[in-house]
Amino acid sequence: MQSTHSVHIAFKPEAKVTALGLSASGDFAVWAEGDGKLFIAQESEGVLTPATSWQAPALIRAVVLREDQIFVLDDEIGLSCLGLGGELLWQMEIGAGGFSAQPLPNQLALVDGLGRLHLVGYDGSKIELSKQYQDILRTSTVGDYLILAQESGEVHALHNGHCVWSRPVRGQTGESITCLGSDDKNNLVLGREGYALVAGDEEVLEIEIWNIEQQLLLHRVDVKSRLLQSIPTEKGFLCGFDDGQVVEVLSDDSYGFEPRLSCGYPIQNLLLRNGCIVASAWFYLYGLDREGREWKIEHQGMPDLLVGTEDGSVCLFAGEDQNDWTDVEPVGLFSLTEEIFQIDSSELNLWFEKSEETNPLSAEEIYREDDEMNSFFSKEELDSMQSSQPADVAVEALHSALEGTFLPSQQVAEDGSLDIDTDELLSQLDDAMAKMALIPSDDLIGELNAEVGEIIVPRAVSGEDQHLKADEDGSAIVTLDGSQSYDPQGRIQTWSWIESSGKEIASSAKVRVRIARGSHTFELRICDRDGQWSSDSIHIMID
Secondary structure, X not given: OEEEOOOEEEEOOOOOEEEEEEOOOOOEEEEEEOOOEEEEEEEEOOEEXXXXXXXXXXXXXXXXXXXXXXXXEXXXXXXXXXXXXXXXXXXXXXXXXXXXXXXXXXXXXXXXXXXXXXXXXXXXXXXXXXXXXXXXXXXXXXXXXXXXXXXXXXXXXXXXXXXXXXXXOOOOOOEXXXXXXXXXXXXXXXEEEEOOOOOOOOXXXXXXXXXOOOOEEEEEEEOOOOEEXXXXXXXXXXXXXXOOEEEEEEOOOOOOEEEEEEOOXXXXXXXXXXXXXXXXXXXXXXXXXXXXOEEEEXXXXXXXXXXXXXXXXXXXXXXXXXXXXXXXXXXXXXXXOOOOEXXXXXXXXXXXXXXXXXXXXXXXXXXXXOOOOHHHOOHHHHHHHHHOOOHHHHHHXXXXXXXXXXXXXXXXXXXXXXXXXXXXXXXXXXXXXXXXXOOOHHHHHHHHHHHHOOOOOOEOOOOOOEEEOOOOOOEXXXXXXXXXXXXOOXXXXXXXXEEOOOOEEEOOOEEEEEEEOEEEEEEEEEEEOOOOXXXXXXXXXXX
């Protein structure tokens, strides 16, 4: 059994989600889609409901929410400021477009597409820098300071646009800053990777802790994996590593490491709300509540976007599966204030695979006469539609014509034979055939099939062959989707995906599997309730 939180679909985007924002109180949220469209949702009766949208000039890279304003950074124009109703308040053009945004107490720090720094006030004013900064890879905030990490490994702390501290570069062959964060005392937490001098030597991985005001290195420690994420806690700071470990480092004199979570995959995001830890890694969210109980949530994509309210009562997450053959992944919602519960591990994906429930119509609603659409048709079109007959009525008319029920003039001759008016019979047949001609071909065929009672064999459709690139570990995530399989009579009951060895790997129409580099063949078998079955195969190449 697996512990988890209740998860719901918050929003159903139509394109990849590129940015996600949530107000501190949870009264409104925004998300941006790959076509540059920004959606604004407002809280109504406890539910975030899409209220309006705004079209950006290009792909949206970041969103920042502040009070009743929304700051949108796109990669063509630059920065746009919107009201909560989606109205444009002002725009500022930024050369090379926007790439990332970092909110500060009194201004926004923007990095453009060429890695250059720009400071913009929340009123749209541009703040002059005492020095130009380029090749910026990472930004963060530590108290009132803006922290910049450049490609060269240089790290700077700025206050109101002025550099107040610079960290000296270490290593003869250069280094890379893998993470910028802070601890509970507003000290800078820095993840560093030093390049090896000799081929075959191990690279140096370290964490450094700096007091910016005193320009003092407080602690340096070697670690076994790259530091990717860091956020402050009440006792120090959390570290998320490349090997999937989440560790709390105590900020006392010991700087002791206390393990918190083991996720198995690189940590993409860390969130700490009301004593609860949330880490996103691979296709999952891993959590640890205040009582030390671990839980897990599965997503349809890799949740690289994760936001939450101050109290954790509303948390949103989004991400894609990086597969062009699957549908867009939804934005999920859960609450850290709700109790965790136990389910079977195979049920973790139910929240995003449930089909939409529709309320069945009553017979009165189905067969009622509705003339609301009549104004959209001409008199000739209305007459044509009114003269058309349901399939069962037209077929009955044909039967009746053949049985002679429309021949009132028929009489029995002296020799016992029927004296039939052939002209009238032909006329009746012509009328019946004319009525059938008005029936859509699919309806007519379906009606005739119903008369005969024919059982049609279902058809399995395993999808198009796929050719994918492997990840760094030599494998790739593949979605096997047989949902296009069909049965005209709707009788499919069982699904089975079989690998080349003959082993069944799944019993659902759609499944996501991880396979190694090479050539693979999977067979989809479906069967209806009458025992009729068919199969189809798909070939997948991973290189």
